Amino acid sequence: MPNFHYTALDAKGEQANGEVAAANEAEAVQKLRAQGLYPTHIAEDGKGKPGIASKTTVKKAKAKPMNVSFGKGRATVKPKVLMVFTRQLATLIDSGLPLLRSLTVLGKQEPNPVLKATISSLADSVQGGSTFSESLAQHPKMFNKLFVNMVKAGELGGVLEVVLNRLAEYQEKAQKLKNKIVSAMVYPAIVMFIAVAILVFLMIFIVPKFKEMFSETDSALPLISQIVFGFSEFCLATPIAGIPNVVWVFVALGGLVAALNAFGKTKGGRLLIDTLKLRLPVLGDVTRKSAVSRFARTLGTLVTSGVPILQALNITRDTAGNVIISDAISKVHEAVKEGESIVTPLSSSGVFPSMVISMVDVGEETGQLPEMLLKIADVYDDEVDNAVTALTSILEPMMIVMLALVVGAIVFALFLPLIKMISEMSDQ
Numbered sequence: 001m002p003n004f005h006y007t008a009l010d011a012k013g014e015q016a017n018g019e020v021a022a023a024n025e026a027e028a029v030q031k032l033r034a035q036g037l038y039p040t041h042i043a044e045d046g047k048g049k050p051g052i053a054s055k056t057t058v059k060k061a062k063a064k065p066m067n068v069s070f071g072k073g074r075a076t077v078k079p080k081v082l083m084v085f086t087r088q089l090a091t092l093i094d095s096g097l098p099l100l101r102s103l104t105v106l107g108k109q110e111p112n113p114v115l116k117a118t119i120s121s122l123a124d125s126v127q128g129g130s131t132f133s134e135s136l137a138q139h140p141k142m143f144n145k146l147f148v149n150m151v152k153a154g155e156l157g158g159v160l161e162v163v164l165n166r167l168a169e170y171q172e173k174a175q176k177l178k179n180k181i182v183s184a185m186v187y188p189a190i191v192m193f194i195a196v197a198i199l200v201f202l203m204i205f206i207v208p209k210f211k212e213m214f215s216e217t218d219s220a221l222p223l224i225s226q227i228v229f230g231f232s233e234f235c236l237a238t239p240i241a242g243i244p245n246v247v248w249v250f251v252a253l254g255g256l257v258a259a260l261n262a263f264g265k266t267k268g269g270r271l272l273i274d275t276l277k278l279r280l281p282v283l284g285d286v287t288r289k290s291a292v293s294r295f296a297r298t299l300g301t302l303v304t305s306g307v308p309i310l311q312a313l314n315i316t317r318d319t320a321g322n323v324i325i326s327d328a329i330s331k332v333h334e335a336v337k338e339g340e341s342i343v344t345p346l347s348s349s350g351v352f353p354s355m356v357i358s359m360v361d362v363g364e365e366t367g368q369l370p371e372m373l374l375k376i377a378d379v380y381d382d383e384v385d386n387a388v389t390a391l392t393s394i395l396e397p398m399m400i401v402m403l404a405l406v407v408g409a410i411v412f413a414l415f416l417p418l419i420k421m422i423s424e425m426s427d428q
Contacts, residue, residue, distance in 0.1 A: 003045040004028040008037040008129070019045070029129055042129075076141045077115045079178075083171040085115060086147075090164035099160070100126050118142055131155055145315045146298060153306035163305045170301045177293065177381055181286070184388040191399040195406055200235070200246060202410050207232035210414045219424065221417050228413035274323040278351075282394075286387045291325045292356055293380035300373030309336060324351055342369075355379075 003019045006028065016037060022028035028042055085106065092102035100123060107119040118139055125135035133152035136143040147167065154163030211229045214221060221229070235246040263269035277287045298319055302312035310333060317329040328349035335345040343361045346352050356376055363372030 004042050005045060006032060006037075006043075007041040008032055033129070033131075077112055079171065079175055081112050081115055082142065083168065083175055085110070085119075086164060086171055087168040090161060090168045093164060094161040099132055115142075132160070144319065146302065146319055149307050149311060149315055150302060150305045153302075157306045159306075166301055166305055170297060173297065173377075173381065174294070177290065177384060180385055180388055181290070184392045187392065188395045188399050191396075191403060195399075195403045198403075198407060199410075202407075203232045203235045204244075204246065207410070207414065208236065214417050217417075217421060219417075219420065222413070222420070224409065225413045225417050228410055271323050277322065278324060282391060286384060286391065287322075288351075288353075289380050289384045289387060291320065291322050292352060293377050293384060295320060295325060295329065295352075296356070296373045296380065297377035300370050300377060304370040304374070328352070 001021045001023055003021050004025065005019050006017070008016050008018075020028050020031050022031055025042060025044070032042075088106055089102055092105060093099060097105070103119055103123040103126065107116060107123060110116040110119055121139070122132070122135045125138065126132060131152075133148050133155055136148045136151055150163050150167050151160065154160040157163075207228060211232065214225075214229075235244060235249075237245050239245070240248065260273075264273045278284050278291075280287070295316060299312055299316045302315060303309060307315070313329060313333040313336065317326045317333065320326045320329060328346070328351045331345040331349060332342055336342060341361075341364060343357055343364065346360060347357050359372050359376050360369065363369035366372075
């Protein structure tokens with residue numbers, strides 16, 4: 001068995017030289033990794049001189065921490081950008097291109113500077129002897145546990161290209177579902193913005209002129225006109241620092257949103273808000289179906305890719321996006337750890353619909369749980385799509401009617417005294 005001279009880095013980043021006996025270079029690298037070493041140069045005895053390459057190796061070792069620290073910082077990219085990167089990488093590897101070459105190609109053509117620097121760091125790490133999953137784990141802000149563990153399972157099973165394709169499909173479907181929900185909320189948000197803008201414009205510029213005109217009359221104003229004129233006077237009043245009340249109203253609303261956001265980051269606040277999200281009359285149903293779809297797709301994708309069920313449940317819990325769902329998954333994890341079925345804790349949680357529990361039960365009985373979970377995800381993706389479409393169809397006319405009522409009430413309040421004045425003049 002030949003000996004291989006190596007230059008490697010330990011966990012602290014310090015350089016180590018030595019030799020290891022192995023049948024080939026791949027086995028030598030595997031033995032070094034088992035010892036906690038990351039080889040940067042390796043050559044069979046008599047065929048290479050690692051000492052000559054040590055200067056280059058040291059330079060790489062010094063440059064590497066810069067890339068690693070960059071990835072571990074706050075820098076990240078949008079899910080859509082990461083989705084495109086995953087799909088491109090899966091396509092390149094599936095076409096037979098080596099991993100390192102695929103990363104180099106993607107790094108050269110990537111327009112996003114943050115992702116470009118991260119891909120460069122990944123390529124350097126892989127070239128230095130780390131596995132792809134180990135390299136991804138150095139950038140936790142960009143690649144979550146689901147991404148890293150799926151890649152690790154693909155490496156262990158020798159099916160990295162298959163796992164990357166599944167991961168790309170998972171990201172694409174999750175992004176598609178998110179886009180449907182966001183696009184459905186765009187129209188009501190625009191209508192609400194227009195309604196508020198029209199209301200503010202009328203209260204600041206139009207109503208005061210009518211108020212001045214009617215102030216010269218002796219007749220009493222109708223109640224609705226008094227309310228509108230009073231509200232306009234309140235908006236224009238400057239009791240604090242010479243700033244109109246209308247500005248303070250928006251400042252207060254912004255402060256309320258910030259306070260709710262801060263409250264939502266606390267443990268109790270997050271629990272309360274997530275509970276309310278699931279119990280809202282109409283939106284609660286959409287939130288629940290969306291959470292069930294994410295649970296089923298994440299768990300199904302992980303188990304299909306070869307990730308152990310307990311580890312897959314932990315990752316699914318961390319990416320659930322809702323505390324109530326996360327607690328239910330934790331109970332499932334504990335039950336499976338004790339050797340029980342998934343169905344019992346799912347049923348007792350009271351979170352998952354009966355159809356999900358029945359389909360999971362059938363999947364366990366037939367040994368096709370991953371496939372059944374993915375079918376559940378597809379079904380609930382369609383359910384969310386239909387629910388969002390129905391919600392949008394209800395919200396659109398409601399928002400238009402609300403806008404018409406607000407503007408109509410203001411116009412009626414402005415012109416009612418004018419009509420009353422004209423009527424009195426006609427009688428005289």
